[in-house]
Amino acid sequence: MVEKDAGEVSGKALRLEGVAASEGAAVGPVFVHALEEFEPERETIPEGSVEEEISRFEAAVEAVVPQLSETAEKMREAGNEDEAAIFDAHIELAQDPELADGVAERVRNLESPESAVLAVGEQYAQMFEGMEDEYMAARADDVRDVARQIAVEISGHKAAGLEALREPAVILARSLAPSDTARVPKGMALGFLTAEGSKTSHVSIMARSMGIPAVVGVGQKLEKAFEAETVALDGTEGYAIADPDPDTLAEFERKEQRIASEREALEEYRHVEARTGDGRRIEVAANLGSAKEAADALEWGAEGVGLFRTEFLFMERDELPSEEEQYEVYREVAEAFGEKPVVIRTLDVGGDKDLPGVEQPEEENPFLGWRGIRMCLDVPELFKPQLRALLRASAHGNLKMMFPMVADAEEVRRAREVLEECRRELEDEGAEAGSPEVGVMVETPAAALCAADLAKEVSFFSVGTNDLVQYTLAADRGNERLRHLQNAGHLAVLKLIGLTCEAAKEAGIWVGVCGEAAADPDLIPRLVGLGVTELSMSASSIPRAKKIVSEL
């Protein structure tokens, strides 16, 4: 059908469906990047030059490695730690002893080193491609990329790649190697469109970190777009249109403008203090699952940490983490945030997860079972090292702690007694310790209904909406058929949050929300209206939440 229309100017728009790999829309001229199949000029070498040729391979590796580390450094400086790690891995591959052995063996059989390195690389690449794992198969391109760079280096050719790009364009390629994407001059790539690839391919990761829209995995059909002059690409929906008609162009123009203005509008909110129109301060914080996420969260504009989960310290290991190990982690995150508050939640696990050294009974309903504070109070060897570590770490920052799964004020009193005991112990030992604020999570309807009692025991509440929803509406979080009930905007849930806020106000303490509702554009106004003064969410949602707050 395409051939029939080939002579016509209009009506030849071609639609390509692929994977939405990186958000955004772009329209621009087509730049086809052919991953040049590098053809070595020499297949063989003369006898007697074996050692010399092996040295040439080694010299090429030594020349390629600094280029790779330079790129890794550039990525690191730009804060792209993940991408930097890719190039670190490439350095490893270039210096790999098995690669060197494989090449040396072939050179001894009088194959040229450039041909040998390509062959050995290809051998490994095919092995990786044969693996069922998608991530692993994608690593085939890593090996090919590295082998090609070494081969090019041996031949003394200069790779003419995307660095030659002088005008902004949408880049079309079968696939793109990390060394390709890294060499694109700044501002020259409007978008990426590739035949191969998935969400976890390098091109997708790079595109997301560079903020460039990308559609990958459109298949062989891509070749039909090589002849096109213009391509419109939607990386949010995952499609592209080659030779778009005027209507499509207009549509994309609107899309681009909308996205650009949204981004720009959010950008200016990243590092502002969130405040409502009438001047109320709302702290917009991040939920973290480990200390290494701290830098990223700060970058997104986190004004603190509203929920630091500690489960990762306890999972999948042979013994419980020591007080010292926990102290190091809590101290690291406290120091990363300086004066900004960091709320650490004490261990929240139940029968659904294994804990080393803690015998957990089989339970029919782990979510209504022995978990969170209930378990911690019963197992001092679990609870006390964590409390001691928290007390010690709080000397190094603005640390707060909170107890999960509270249903009764008595639980809080008992937990505070254990905390006091730990404080006295540390005092006797002469160890440095701070006095962190103590709060509770409001995630059972009981806690919300008895908030007035609880408020007497603590300095703050943090509403965990995900669990509060599941317990209030008696609807399992994971049950697909109950999606309509997994709604933090349900009147019953909002009433409970309202009760919590009233009790807090009465007692003069503050309330935060650290569930998914905290980032929900529709719910933020209601939460703030009820009296919530802290919203904690995934770091990337922070700029948008700040914007919504400031428009209230």
Added chain:
Amino acid sequence: MVEKEVTVVPEEGLHARPAAKFVKMAKGFNSDIKVIKDSTEANAKSSLNLMTLGATQGDKLLIQAEGEDAEEAVEALAELISTEEH
């Protein structure tokens, strides 16, 4: 010769990035170190080789070392592979 059986804990298995870390550590030891999965052997100092094992989360691996620092090598590498990535 020193050896130890471990279970792969990192979610990414022994893939490119975790493998790189593993290799970096292995290279710090003088011993010859092998990683064995279902009787397939790999050189612990080669990420190319290691990746061909296709070791994913939950797989059982045998780490074997021979040399003066074999004991430390096996301990350190076993620890690395049986803890969550940091």
